[in-house]
Every structure is written in structure tokens, then in C-alpha cells.
Amino acid sequence: MFGFLGTTEFSEGHPASENLKHCSHQLGVHPDYRNRSIGYRLKLAQRRAVLEQGLQLATWTYDPLLSLNGYFNVRRLGVVCNRYIRDAYGSMRDGLNVGLPSDRFDVDWWVDSSRVIERVEERSRLPELSDYQKQGAVVLNPAHRGEKGLVYPPDHFSSPENTLALVEIPSDFLRLKDIDFELAQVWKFQTREIFESAFAADYKVSDFLFTREREEPRSYYLLARSRAVEGER
Template structure:
């Protein structure tokens, strides 16, 4: 059985650091920093299988335009425990603690071409995104990110809003497709844009992305870069037109993002 709890001690920070190193294989956050953060408005949540730490979510206090929020910086999982719903458990526990501490907003970033993360952040947690950050972390050298610009979606999770708490019903059927995803002779997905609309005015739009972007990148760095740059343009155009990403539907060979106007979402105090 998996149990999630808030982590507060130096020993727990050391457990998190060891797991972080195994997951990403890069330099880890110093324990003195994580311990100081959790003593000053930050939140570290751990997922345990028996007495073994198998996942964590780490966030620290953020501040923008006179408003505080929780910046949820990292979510990591031991490879053997992925796809078991633990990510959602960690985020929900983090949300519970954040509300108790006085937060009503949580923000974090993820690669929009990683469909597993998109499904968790948008479909399962009812987050939303209308912010695209080009090369957010610069040229990263870890196995997940090496070789491509580290573009990111910034998720805004309105912790006490009807959109999150009541799973606000939004009609996402019959979304207008902005691209297709045919496969080439090597069986790899190719970005193909539909005829570009003069204006983005429909109720909803869809954008298809590869289901296994890491596999695509391993097979063809050139094709992966093409997906990065072409989806970057499409996503930025949608956000500039007032749309927000609210869902990712998983299919056998691809994921399909759904975008609607942000102003139809019940986000509470906007």
C-alpha cells in the first residue's frame, strides 16, 4: 500500500535527494536548500511503499504581482512505481497541505510533448495552461531533455476553484483539428498542419502530439526537433488568441490536446 505524507526532517530530505539522483541522473538539490524551503512555506510530500520512499513532490513559495503561490518544482517517481496513480496521490496531498498553509494557487512546468505528464496535469488534476515558455531551463544534459530546447507549459492549478474541485464540465466534443499525425515509412509520427485558419475563433481546438516522445527522439532527433518547433508555434498562437489547454485525451499512438477559451473556465477569483 502506498502512503503519502509531508516530509520535514533532514533525514527525509536525504531520502528525497537519493531518489532524485536515481531518477534523473544529474546533480541533485542540496538538502540544506530543501530543508530551508520546507521550513519557510515550501512543501515536500513523499510516497512510501512500506518504509521505502518511491516518489516525491517538491514545491517552494513563489510570489508574483503581490500574490503568493506554491511553485511545485519537481515530481519524481521510482521507475518501478510509475503508472500506478502515485503522481496524482502526491499532487492531491500537496494540494491539501497547500490549502491548509493558505495557498490558493499552485504552478509548475512540464514538457508539452510528454503525454504522460500532460494527462496527469490536465485530465486527472484539472489544471489548465495558457503560458508557453521557450527553452525554460536552457540546454539541459539529462537523458530526458538532452538535444532539444527545454520548452515548457506552465500549469496553473486554481486549488479551490470550481474548475478543479467540481471537475467543471466543458464541452470538448467536435473540436476543430489544427494538425494531423501521419506515420512515415519508419513508423514515426510526422507533424502535418491542417489549413491554418485566418483567425482562431472556434469554441475549441485540438492538437495531436506523439504518444512516446522519448522513443521518437531516440529514433530521430531531427523529427523530434521538428515537432518541438512546429508545436511551439501552434501552442503560442492558441495562447495569444485567449485559449487554454484543459485536457489531453490518450489514444493508441498519440495524445490529443483540447483547447478552449480561458474566459469560459470557472477559476474562482481570476
Template sequence: MTHELHIKSLSTLEELQEVQQLETLVWGMDSIPTHQTLTAVKNGGLVIGGYLDEQLVGFQYSFPGFKDGKVFLCSHLLAIHPEHQKKGYGRLLKLAQKEEALKKGYDLICWTYDPLESVNANLNIGKLKAVCRTYMEDCYGKLEGSLNEGLSTDRFMVEWTINQDLQADANLPSEAAQLVTVEKDEQGFPVITEYRLDTYADIIAIPIPTEIQKMKKENLSLAIDWRSKTREIFKYLFAQGYAVVGIERIKEDNIQHYILQKQK
């Protein structure tokens, strides 16, 4: 039997204490104090919870941001209980966040995520149609928890314009320029064997592995190699005016591609 996810905005101390417990379970590090989340909710922020049979199984936390004279919603944490991941609940929470943000007068939501986390990439870029033009090197320094262990905390900063309907995939050329050569090692993991940065193409495909957490556990040096090489590639391309605008998944090769387009 399939149970429908019930989503609502959270504001009471008791609800936010539940959020704390789920945050610790999912992220494996100290949770945000309730006095912070409670203050954010009372001052333009949001905490949205997803429930199954009255049990909190997911949440999203965001607070107001301000940059270059513009107010936006800074989306800080999204967590789904390990037993309920990969069921589409993250997308449902983000769409609920969008609706609540629009009610509060926001038209832009921004957040960061690890560009090598393919599931997050598929949600943020593939499904929500956010775009990225900013690479943040070692954004948070060293973080506790297994999800962040072993790699520098590099992040994409994505921008999600919410005062318009989600757009279908852009009509991009069928063949994007390939700057990176990938082969498989004896463990079946993808390895970058060669790459170049010079290009005049309007559309570029850049691969990432689909199982970075597994790679970290079984071949940390390879995961670090992916981090350092993709960091150089993305920072260079963003500086040249490209933006990440889409995702192309090729699961059988244990990779997926970010699609970058030259911005006019």
C-alpha cells in the same frame, strides 16, 4: 500483494538527503542541495514523500512564489522511482500537496512541464484539471540527463486552482477544430504533414506524440520537428486567447490531443 503508499511531509535533514538520492536517480542530473530544500520547508515550502515499506519511492518539492501581487505555491519537482512509475503515485502526491498547501493558506499551485511528455500532460491537464495559457520557450536552457537531452527545454506553465473540488470534464463540443494533419512514417511514428494557424473555432484539438522519449532515441530529427511546430502553434493560440483545458487520448494512433478553448 498490493502495498499502500504512505505519504507524509518531510522536514528533517535525513529525509531530504533521501530525496536527493531519488532525484538523482530519476532525473539523471545534480540534485537540489539540502540546504535549499530545508530552507524552503521552513519558509512556506513543501517536500512530500511517498513510501512503500519504509522506502522512499516518490517525492514532490515546492516553494513559495509571488507574481502580480499574488502569492502562490511554485511546484518545482515531482519524481517517482522508475520501478514504481505509471501506478498513479504521481497523482496521489499531487493531491497530498494540494491538501498541505490549503493548510498553509495557498489557493493556487503553478508548475512547468514539457508539453510533449504525454504522461505528464495526462496527469496535469487530464486528471488534476490544471489549465495552461503560457508557453515558455527553452525555459531552462540546456539541462543534463537523458529526459531532457536532444530537445530545447520548452515548457507549459500550468495553473491549478486548489480551493475548489476537481471538476468533471467540461461539456465541450463533440467535434473540436483540427488544425494539424498527422500521418505515420515507416517507423510507425506520427509526423505533422500540414498545419494552419488561422481559426475562429471556440474549441481546438492539437495533437502530440505519446512516446516522445522513444522518438528522440530512434528519430531525433522528427522529435525536433514536433518541438518546433507545436511551439509555433501553441504560442500563436495562447496569444489569441486560447487555453489548454483538457486531454483526449487516442493511444492506437500514438498521439493524444490537447483540447484548447477560447477564453472569454
């Protein structure tokens, strides 16, 4: 795990020390030791270190189409996001990114917020998909399952109108990409458009949900109007 100090914004006439944050650059776990919550424990250790420095904010980027990362970052750690960076790292040749733009979410982790504390200390039951649907959340891009068990996005998607909305992504984007690269491109560019337009309309990613429908895994981001994201800071 590697990170460094950064600043939240440039403000003429104010020293950088007033706007410090922790930039979490990279975290990795050796393949032999994955699926043991080591990554999660490392992030909790990072949170303690950030708090000990007197900082409130840590930021990092990740690929929004990787559902495991979405669940880990948003659901478990409690990050929020309203920044989408197109092709953040330029052309990359690794197995994850080759042939696709390196689009990323740029997320905020307010380490001492009630939202984060509630998650990392597991103080209460978190809402499920049905809870959000009862509050009026609808899926902007409901997918359908097609050949080879792959999920296909709709030809057209809706814009969010209510306080809450859901954005579907493939539950296993890497498998989908390996089988049908053109379909992976469609998902990449459609979700890019959805998130960019939603963020411009003052929505934030505030939760991530795994569920099963007819025994098939489904994955959703929850968008919420910024003013409706409770305990963010």
C-alpha cells in the same frame, strides 16, 4: 516532492502576502514504485497542504510534448495553461532534453476551483474527444503515420477560429526522439509555434485526451478561449 512559496505578480504598493502562491518545483517517484498512482497521491497531498496554508494557486512547469505528463497534469489534476516558456532551463544534457530546447508549459492549478474538485473527486464523467468534436473542435495539425510507425506533423497547421480546437502531439515523444531526432525537432518547433500563437490569441489549454484510431494511439490537447474555460478559479 519539493515546493516553496512564491508570488503571482509584482504589484507596487501591495505586500507580497496578498499575491502568494505555491511553486511546485519537483516531484519524483523511484522507478521501482512507479505506475502505482503514488505521484497522483503526492499531488493530492500537496493540494491539501496548499489549502491549509490558505492559498488558492499552485504552479509548475512540464514539457508539453510528454503525453503522459499532459494527461496527468491537465486531465487528471485539472491544471490550465496559457504560458509557453521557450528554453526554460537552457541547455540540458539528460536523456529527455539533450539536443532540444527545454521548452515548457507554465501551468496553473487552482486547487479550490470547481474544475479541479470535479476531477480529483471524480464527481462526473469527463468529456471525450468525440464530445469536443461535436462542439466544433477541429485538429489544427492532424498528423499522419509514416515509416517505423512514427507520427509526422503536417507541413502547415491551422490557426484556431472556433471556441475549441485540438492540437495533436506524439503519444510517445521519447521513442520518436530516439528513432528520428530530426523529426522530434520538427514536432518541437511546430508545436511551439502553435501554442504561442494560440495563447497570444487568448486560448488556454483546458483538457488532454488519449484515444485510439485504427488501433493506433493518438494524443491531443484541447484549446479553449479563456472565457469558455468553466470553473477555472
